[in-house]
Amino acid sequence: MIVWAIWKERNKRIFKELAKTVELVINDIKASIEEVIYGRSRNVSKFKFNDWDMEMERNWSLKNALFHYPKNRINRKEVRWEKPQNNWVKLNFDGACRGNPGQAGFGAVIRNKEGNVVSGTYGYIGHATNNEAKIRALEVGLLLCKEIGLTNIQVEGDSQIIINGVTNDKLLNWKLSKWLLHIHSLLQAIKPYEITHILREGNKVADLLANLGVNSQVVEVTVIPMALSPEVTDLCRKDLWIRKTEGVG
Structure with a gap:
């Protein structure tokens, strides 16, 4: 997760010529980690966890984070070239x-x-x-x-x-x-x-x-x-x- 955040910041600086301060990047990483740790889930009882998993679940709410399902799913539309309007x-x-x-x-x-x-x-x-x-x-x-x-x-x-x-x-x-x-x-x-x-x-x-x-x-x-x-x-x-x-x- 930390590497991914650094990679995204690197790409923004190269391709979009935008840059955040080091403090902002660190805050974004902290927010992402908190989102994973305090995630919520539904219908995860069917999954079996070993002792290590259960310990992690108790300490970090890992099971909830791994099996988090958003309530509102985004409907994605395929992007493609469109013809211009008439007379254009x-x-x-x-x-x-x-x-x-x-x-x-x-x-x-x-x-x-x-x-x-x-x-x-x-x-x-x-x-x-x-x-x-x-x-x-x-x-x-x-x-x-x-x-x-x-x-x-x-x-x-x-x-x-x-x-x-x-x-x-x-x-x-x-x-x-x-x-x-x-x-x-x-x-x-x-x-x-x-x-x-x-x-x-x-x-x-x-x-x-x-x-x-x-x-x-x-x-x-x-x-x-x-x-x-x-x-x-x-x-x-x-x-x-x-x-x-x-x-x-």
Whole structure:
């Protein structure tokens, strides 16, 4: 439990650029341990415990903690890419980084209401952080929309830091702020628009393009449907196939 808490804090510092003080991390660990020790359970009488188990149960309420069943279970919904509404297109963007910082790339894909690729782009940035790659992906994707002459755009990305930074006009990392002015200018040029956060499971095509960008080590490559790699084409088809099978029956 202690190792898990430290691991989560490590990931937040690397990928979300958020950090708690040592005191807060220790308090979180203490709270988690207390939750386990003073847990409650139901219907555990059928389980048999040896002498060691019974001693631990008396001292730590371990049996209750191990067989704790929440009263209100959370209904989880599978996350997937959704088609844009009628007369709109959807721009998905993402960045990839081999190490943080490390060799980085960006990717963006535009699809219409049928789920077909209108255009897309990927490219190599060089040495950058994960968030720098993601905000660069958003900038290049919006620039592509403007060059094509698209409006009515739903923008999706899997970085809550970037989405919140753009919508609230404030980024936690000052190094990312230099892109904000240009991004806001591009958003004004493609109005109306919507910009929302999507979990990575719904952003797979943009993620794949970003990784292609890292691999290519070529600065900015624009792709059109006929030039899509087999991997990108396959992911796009899977998105459409999932949506079609949902409607069967």
